[in-house]
Amino acid sequence: GENVEQHPSTLSVQEGDSAVIKCTYSDSASNYFPWYKQELGKRPQLIIDIRSNVGEKKDQRIAVTLNKTAKHFSLHITETQPEDSAVYFCAASRIQAGTALIFGKGTTLSVSS
Amino acid sequence: NAGVTQTPKFRILKIGQSMTLQCTQDMNHNYMYWYRQDPGMGLKLIYYSVGAGITDKGEVPNGYNVSRSTTEDFPLRLELAAPSQTSVYFCASSLSTEAFFGQGTRLTVV
Numbered sequence: 001g002e003n004v005e006q007h008p009s010t011l012s013v014q015e016g017d018s019a020v021i022k023c024t025y026s027d028s029a030s031n032y033f034p035w036y037k038q039e040l041g042k043r044p045q046l047i048i049d050i051r052s053n054v055g056e057k058k059d060q061r062i063a064v065t066l067n068k069t070a071k072h073f074s075l076h077i078t079e080t081q082p083e084d085s086a087v088y089f090c091a092a093s094r095i096q097a098g099t100a101l102i103f104g105k106g107t108t109l110s111v112s113s
Numbered sequence: 114n115a116g117v118t119q120t121p122k123f124r125i126l127k128i129g130q131s132m133t134l135q136c137t138q139d140m141n142h143n144y145m146y147w148y149r150q151d152p153g154m155g156l157k158l159i160y161y162s163v164g165a166g167i168t169d170k171g172e173v174p175n176g177y178n179v180s181r182s183t184t185e186d187f188p189l190r191l192e193l194a195a196p197s198q199t200s201v202y203f204c205a206s207s208l209s210t211e212a213f214f215g216q217g218t219r220l221t222v223v
Contacts, residue, residue, distance in 0.1 A: 034212075046211050095209055100144070100146050100158050101158075101205075101207075103155045103158075106155045
């Protein structure tokens, strides 16, 4: 089955800096790679996703890149703000193939002002 | 539109007791999932379902059972609660890609 590794487990940055979180996956058939943000005591919520036919996707201050050959994908947050502080999870799955999202262990991002 | 609703929000169980965590969604999603979240361990898939009458084991199914008799409901059953099942449980549903999560159930087994 799919296995998703996520690094780092914790990340501390100063407000305004960039943050990068990296994930690798094992199943070469996976074609959907979402990122979820979970604030303290809340449920995870999707912030951005990418499919395997796209190499990069951007939404304002966040972007995701995918390298299918190396089987890794990354989340980039620019101009970080204190409200970006949360736990971020990457995940992987095969769309419409009867499989479920498999998540990484999460990265706790702390943005200090 | 309520989305994904889980009950209860909190529960304390004694070792050996049984309980059912309820999950219902009103978005007509085919896919439904149960995850458990432990500190530093991320979200581990317990069971999932791709439609009514179909269920599959996830990464950590031992000690749990599920059923999917309707599209809307996906209850998770703990038969003999153990301290190792102390966790936060999340139910989620999806059409094909984005998963929508319930608010979670915090379960403590003592």
